Amino acid sequence: MSVCEEMKTPYFLINLNRVEQNYTTFNNAIERNNRKDIIAYSIKANYDRNIIDKLKHMGAYFEICSNFEFNKLCEYEVDLKKVIINGLFRSKNEIMNYIDNGSLVIFDTISQLRWIQNIDYPIQIGIRLNIDYIKNDDSLYGCKISRFGIDVRDNEIFDLIQKNKNIMITCLHCHFSGNSRDPLIYAAITTELCRIIRENRLSSVKMIDIGGGYKIAPQFWSFNDYVHTVTSTLVKQAMEHLTVIYEPGNSLVRTSCSYITKIIDEKNMNGISYLTVDGTRLHLSPKNERNKFDYKVKQQQDGIIVSKQLIVGSTCKESDIILELNNIKRLSVGETIQFDNLGAYLINEISDFLMHKPEIYYCDQCGCELEERN
Numbered sequence: 449m450s451v452c453e454e455m456k457t458p459y460f461l462i463n464l465n466r467v468e469q470n471y472t473t474f475n476n477a478i479e480r481n482n483r484k485d486i487i488a489y490s491i492k493a494n495y496d497r498n499i500i501d502k503l504k505h506m507g508a509y510f511e512i513c514s515n516f517e518f519n520k521l522c523e524y525e526v527d528l529k530k531v532i533i534n535g536l537f538r539s540k541n542e543i544m545n546y547i548d549n550g551s552l553v554i555f556d557t558i559s560q561l562r563w564i565q566n567i568d569y570p571i572q573i574g575i576r577l578n579i580d581y582i583k584n585d586d587s588l589y590g591c592k593i594s595r596f597g598i599d600v601r602d603n604e605i606f607d608l609i610q611k612n613k614n615i616m617i618t619c620l621h622c623h624f625s626g627n628s629r630d631p632l633i634y635a636a637i638t639t640e641l642c643r644i645i646r647e648n649r650l651s652s653v654k655m656i657d658i659g660g661g662y663k664i665a666p667q668f669w670s671f672n673d674y675v676h677t678v679t680s681t682l683v684k685q686a687m688e689h690l691t692v693i694y695e696p697g698n699s700l701v702r703t704s705c706s707y708i709t710k711i712i713d714e715k716n717m718n719g720i721s722y723l724t725v726d727g728t729r730l731h732l733s734p735k736n737e738r739n740k741f742d743y744k745v746k747q748q749q750d751g752i753i754v755s756k757q758l759i760v761g762s763t764c765k766e767s768d769i770i771l772e773l774n775n776i777k778r779l780s781v782g783e784t785i786q787f788d789n790l791g792a793y794l795i796n797e798i799s800d801f802l803m804h805k806p807e808i809y810y811c812d813q814c815g816c817e818l819e820e821r822n
Contacts, residue, residue, distance in 0.1 A: 451566050451692050452466060453757070455565055455708070455806070455807070455809050457709050457710040457726050457727065457784065457808045458707065458708060458709040458710070458726055458727030458728075459707075459708055459774075459806045459807045459808065459809055460497065460705055460706070460707055460708075460733060460807070460808045460809070461500065461705070461706045461707075461708060461808075461809050461810070461811060462496065462551030462704055462705050462808060462810050462811075463691065463704050463705070463706075463811055464499070464502050464704070464769045464793065464810055465809075466791075467487045467499055467503065467508065467700060467704045470664075470699065470700045470703065471487065471489075471503060471506050471508060471700055472658045473670075473671055473693070474487055474507075474671040474675075474696065474699075474700070475506075477670070477671040477672040477674075477675040477676075478675055478705065480672065480674050481672075481676055482559060483675070483679060484691070485675075485691055485692040485693070485694060485754075486509050486691060486692070486693045487508055487509065487510065487694050487696065487746075488508070488509035488510055488511040488532050488693055488694065488695050489503050489510050489695075489696060489697065489700055490510075490511045490660050490695045490696065490697035491510055491511070491512055491517055491520070491521070491697075492512070492513060492697060492793070492796070493697030493698055493699075493700070493701050493702075493791060494705075494785075494791055494795055495520050495796060496713040496795060496808065497524055498810055499704070500520075500524050500526065501524065501782045502519070504524070504526055504527075508530075509529050509530045509532060510526060510530060510614070510695075511531075511532045511533075511534065511660075511695045512532070512534075512535075513532060513533070513535045514535060515538075517541060518533065518546065518551075519665070519680065523566075523665045527706050528551050529550035529551070531546075531549075531551040532551070532552045532554065532574075532657065532693065532695075532773055533546050533552065533553050533554065534554045534556065534576060534621065535556065536557070537553075537556075537560055537644075539563075539565065539750075539778065540563035542783045543560065543563060543564065544564075544731055547571050547573070549817045551654070552572070552573075552574055552618075552619060553574065554573070554574035554575065554576050554619065554621045554657065555573060555574065555575050555598075555656065555732050556576045556596060556597060556598070557597055557598060558604055558605065558608070559573075559696070561605070561608050561609075562608065563643070565608055565611065565612060565616065565748045565812065566612065566614070567612065567614055567615065568614065569614060570614045570616065571614060571615060571616070571619075572616045572618040573615060573616070573617060573618070573619075573656065573685065574617070574618065574619030574620065574621050575598060575605065575617055575620055576596060576597040576598065576617070576622065576623075577597045577598055577599075577600045577620060577621065577622050577641070577644065577664075578594055578596065578597030578599050578600070578622075578623040578728055579597075579600060579622050579637070579641075580593055580594055580597060580624070581601075582640050583626075584637055584664050587628070588626050588628055588632060588633055589624070589626040589627065589628055589633070590626055590628075590634075591629030592624065592627065593777070594623075594624050597621075599621060600644055606648055606650075608720075613795075613800075616652045617653055618652055618653060618654050619649060619654070619655040619656065619657055619693070620641050620644065620645065620650070620653055620655075620656050621657035621659070621693075622637050622640070622655070622657075622658065622659070623637075623657070623658065623659020623660065623661070624637075624659070624661075625659070625660075625662075625694070628663075628761055629661055629663035629668075629669075630660065630791075631669055631673050631674045631677035631678075632677065633703060634658050634674060634677060634678050635677050635678060635681045637658050637659075638656065638658060638681040638682060638692075639681055639684075639685060639686070642656075642681075642682070642687045642690075643685075645687070645690075646685075648686075649802075651782060653690070654689075654690065654691060654710035655691045655692070655693055656690050656691075656692055656693070657692075657693035657695065658678065658692060658693070658694065658695075659695050660694070660695035660697050660698070660699070661698075662694075662696055662698075663676050663699075664699040666668075667695060668798050672788055674694075675694075678692055679692075681687040684760050697762075697792060698793070699737075701791035702789050702790075702791045702792040703788075703789055703791060704791035704792070705716075705788075705789075705791035705795065706786050706788045706790065707727065707731060707732060707786070707790055707806070708784055708785070708786050708787075709724060709725040709726055709727030709731075709784065709785055709787075710726050710781065710782065710783070710784050710785075711723050711724070711725055711759075711779060711780065711781050711783050711785070712724055712726045712758060712762065712781060713762075713763045713781065714779075714780070714781055719756065720756050720757070720758060721754055721756065721757040721758070721778065721779075722757075722758050722760055723757055723758065723759050723760065724759070724760050724761070724762050724778055725759060725761060725762065725768075725770070725785065726762055727761060727762070727803075727806070728761030728762060728763050728768055728770075728802070729761050729767070729768045729769065729804060730763065730768070730798070730801065730805055731761075731779070731798055731803070731805075732762065732770060732787055732790070732794070732797075732800065733794075734797045734798055735797070737744065737816070741770070741771065741784055741787045742787065742788040742789045743771065743786065743788070744785070744788065744811060745779065745783060745784070745785050745786075746783060746784050746786070751777040751778035751779065751780065752775070752777070752778050753775060753776065753777060753778070754775075754777070754778045754818050755774065755775055756772065756773070756774055757773040757774075757776070757778070757779060758771070759771040759773065759779075761803075762803070763802045763803055765802070771785075795808070
């Protein structure tokens with residue numbers, strides 16, 4: 449009996465091997481380019497403890513953007529010196545708690561910098577910069593405007609730092625992925641950060657953080673495409689000494705999670721076969737944004753071809769329609785459907801509205817061999 453057949457549907461199945469494989473592939477790309485850069489997993493993608501533990505033991509850093517996430521990492525006993533914090537902080541005390549625990553705090557506003565203006569002991573910080581002014585290619589960037597970071601053209605940034613020799617800028621950060629997520633976007637970010645370091649004589653900067661948003665898939669790009677592009681840019685800028693911080697989220701965990709649900713009822717109306725599962729669309733797309741899912745079906749028997757079948761959830765919402773299947777074999781009560789590539793963001797967002805949040809199970813390799821149907 450497979451792992452999936454032992455569990456009560458509906459449930460999530462997280463394959464931790466895939467998390468490990470994705471991290472290893474990324475890290476190997478860094479080593480192949482003769483680099484010792486940092487992979488800081490963005491835990492907002494999925495803060496499941498087993499995923500954090502897996503990455504922790506592999507040597508990952510972690511990127512967070514809230515006190516909630518910081519407390520999660522404390523609970524999970526993560527080394528706080530391996531935590532990078534991007535956020536809109538609520539108070540000086542919050543910031544100093546992060547700094548005193550050894551985390552790298554990246555400031556997003558000048559007002560936040562003013563909170564530490566008179567600090568009387570040495571600290572190292574990062575600054576997030578807004579460099580939207582480089583977005584001169586609509587094919588790469590589209591019309592997206594970022595609200596994050598400090599405008600580098602505001603001279604007050606460096607004036608504030610220079611007034612207090614206890615404050616050392618060790619990291620410059622910028623993140624936007626545009627509409628394409630092309631590696632060339634990250635090359636442009638790298639080039640501009642290098643220019644800022646050079647022209648402002650920021651000799652204390654040892655790291656640049658280029659954010660996340662990588663589009664990893666055979667039809668798009670690989671981890672190596674991003675690492676090689678950024679590394680080549682640093683060489684052109686004669687700044688190979690800088691350590692790059694990568695902040696992957698989706699690309700490390702997306703492929704690691706599946707949702708398994710079972711058909712529990714069927715009926716026919718107006719030429720349509722309605723197949724009710726014991727799960728719900730609310731588990732797959734809480735915000736009702738997704739229209740397509742990667743799925744597999746394990747059929748108990750060969751069926752006749754049916755022109756239209758609707759897979760629907762077992763809630764009272766008319767909109768709880770998961771899939772429309774056209775001109776495929778008839779599905780029957782008792783058969784299971786597995787939805788894949790759900791590891792990023794989804795589990796964090798599910799509420800107990802209308803149906804309890806499913807159980808989460810873990811495996812090193814899923815034993816289910818389901819027939820591809822998408």
